[in-house]
Amino acid sequence: MRITVDPGRCVGAGQCVLTAPDLFDQDDDGLVTVLAGAADAADPGDVRDAAALCPSGAISVAAD
Amino acid sequence: MSTEADARTAAPQCPVAFPLRRPGRPFPPPEYATYRGGAGLVRSELPSGPVWLVTRHEDVRAVLTDPRISADPSKPGFPKAGRTGGAPSQYEVPGWFVAMDPPEHGRFRKTLIPEFTVRKVRELRPVIQQIVDERIDAMLAAGTSADLVESFALPVPSLVISSLLGVPKVDRDFFEDRTRVLVRLSSTDEERDKATQALLRYLGRLIQIKQRRPGDDLISRLIAAGTLSRQELSGVAMLLLIAGHETTANNIGLGVVQLLTNPRWIGDDRIVEELLRYYSVADLVAFRVAVEDVEIGGQLIRAGEGIVPLIAAANHDATAFAAPSEFDPERSARSHVAFGYGVHQCLGQNLVREEMDIAYRTLFARIPSLTLAVPVEELPLKYDGVLFGLHELPVTWK
Ligand code: SF4
Numbered sequence: 001m002r003i004t005v006d007p008g009r010c011v012g013a014g015q016c017v018l019t020a021p022d023l024f025d026q027d028d029d030g031l032v033t034v035l036a037g038a039a040d041a042a043d044p045g046d047v048r049d050a051a052a053l054c055p056s057g058a059i060s061v062a063a064d
Numbered sequence: 065m066s067t068e069a070d071a072r073t074a075a076p077q078c079p080v081a082f083p084l085r086r087p088g089r090p091f092p093p094p095e096y097a098t099y100r101g102g103a104g105l106v107r108s109e110l111p112s113g114p115v116w117l118v119t120r121h122e123d124v125r126a127v128l129t130d131p132r133i134s135a136d137p138s139k140p141g142f143p144k145a146g147r148t149g150g151a152p153s154q155y156e157v158p159g160w161f162v163a164m165d166p167p168e169h170g171r172f173r174k175t176l177i178p179e180f181t182v183r184k185v186r187e188l189r190p191v192i193q194q195i196v197d198e199r200i201d202a203m204l205a206a207g208t209s210a211d212l213v214e215s216f217a218l219p220v221p222s223l224v225i226s227s228l229l230g231v232p233k234v235d236r237d238f239f240e241d242r243t244r245v246l247v248r249l250s251s252t253d254e255e256r257d258k259a260t261q262a263l264l265r266y267l268g269r270l271i272q273i274k275q276r277r278p279g280d281d282l283i284s285r286l287i288a289a290g291t292l293s294r295q296e297l298s299g300v301a302m303l304l305l306i307a308g309h310e311t312t313a314n315n316i317g318l319g320v321v322q323l324l325t326n327p328r329w330i331g332d333d334r335i336v337e338e339l340l341r342y343y344s345v346a347d348l349v350a351f352r353v354a355v356e357d358v359e360i361g362g363q364l365i366r367a368g369e370g371i372v373p374l375i376a377a378a379n380h381d382a383t384a385f386a387a388p389s390e391f392d393p394e395r396s397a398r399s400h401v402a403f404g405y406g407v408h409q410c411l412g413q414n415l416v417r418e419e420m421d422i423a424y425r426t427l428f429a430r431i432p433s434l435t436l437a438v439p440v441e442e443l444p445l446k447y448d449g450v451l452f453g454l455h456e457l458p459v460t461w462k
Contacts, residue, residue: 011177011409013403013411014181014414018414026181029174052399056406
């Protein structure tokens with residue numbers, strides 16, 4: 001599973017952090033980041049939920 | 065013939081009344097289900113002209129994320145709900161970023177995002193807790209009955225946002241009165257203008273003071289960041305004050321009623337999300353206009369046509385939420401659009417969640433004998449506002 005985030009689209013609503021706190025974080029500017037090394041261990045269901053809930057389409061998931 | 069063309073002809077030609085909610089009837093209006101099951105989009109008439117009401121969850125999300133659909137009220141055809149149909153003047157305030165499209169919107173939003181991250185909002189818990197406790201102390205000290213809207217649901221969010229912004233507590237009444245004018249559908253343009261001007265004048269002075277004597281508050285931090293002009297700062301501060309308190313107040317009040325009539329959910333972690341979905345207090349908040357021809361749910365919307373995505377209709381769509389008229393915190397309600405969707409999705413949503421959570425936990429823990437003082441059917445609901453809620457919530461305790 002490949003998770004890409006686009007901080008340029010992020011509107012900082014924090015849905016991703018609420019959905020998958022082990023995977024996503026907000027940096028000092030409040031924009032989405034993926035926590036280092038977390039992608040491999042992430043629950044695919046949580047990742048899909050986070051991508052679907054993100055209001056700005058800043059999170060994309062691709063199967064690898 | 066394509067299904068799209070079928071859907072188009074199925075849209076009723078005769079416009080339906082707006083808003084659809086009426087005193088003495090259930091909320092959300094029963095018509096929402098009819099329209100969702102029919103064409104999904106229906107024509108309605110506002111003082112400013114015809115609009116499309118959008119009712120399906122999928123379609124509402126599509127409206128709120130489509131770049132061909134604008135949130136900018138200066139665009140031709142933008143719907144106006146005021147009785148006289150004039151432009152709500154607060155939309156023209158510099159810094160009123162809910163009424164802007166990207167990329168302009170992004171400049172304001174980005175400045176504010178760091179103030180409302182999940183982490184930052186969690187740090188505010190002790191502040192919220194203290195405010196909630198003080199309000200309950202005051203209620204208990206005053207007797208064994210109260211109007212919970214007046215003494216709890218309204219002051220809590222109002223004090224929280226004032227404290228976050230750095231607005232003195234003593235000025236709360238001033239803000240509440242002016243805000244009430246701005247969220248009432250029946251306010252005249254003159255009333256709106258006056259309230260807006262009064263708020264901006266006050267905030268302009270407050271910003272001046274904070275420029276000289278900064279404090280540990282959001283306005284002072286925005287001044288220090290230096291990215292916004294003084295006028296823009298006043299507008300942003302006013303927007304946050306208004307957005308931050310009536311909405312949350314209505315959520316808190318309605319939620320208390322739900323929990324009083326359904327006490328088995330008191331203390332459950334999952335109530336907040338379901339309450340947000342269930343009541344959808346911001347049903348009529350997200351007005352839009354098409355700036356290009358766009359197709360939504362099989363319906364062609366022409367450039368210049370107004371659009372009102374109905375938040376409560378989307379949140380009660382059975383294709384998104386099973387048995388939507390049941391209050392069921394066990395469901396996964398997170399895909400609700402109570403905070404909107406797209407780039408304008410509520411910036412303060414996590415603050416709202418914390419406030420609701422702390423308010424219910426503390427209220428029912430500290431006043432376990434809390435009961436409604438009137439039958440549920442007699443509670444005065446707000447049918448005349450942009451926001452759905454309660455005018456009053458009479459309660460008693462032992
Ligand atoms: S949910 Fe989307 S918009 Fe919100 S913080 Fe995460 S990436 Fe950004």
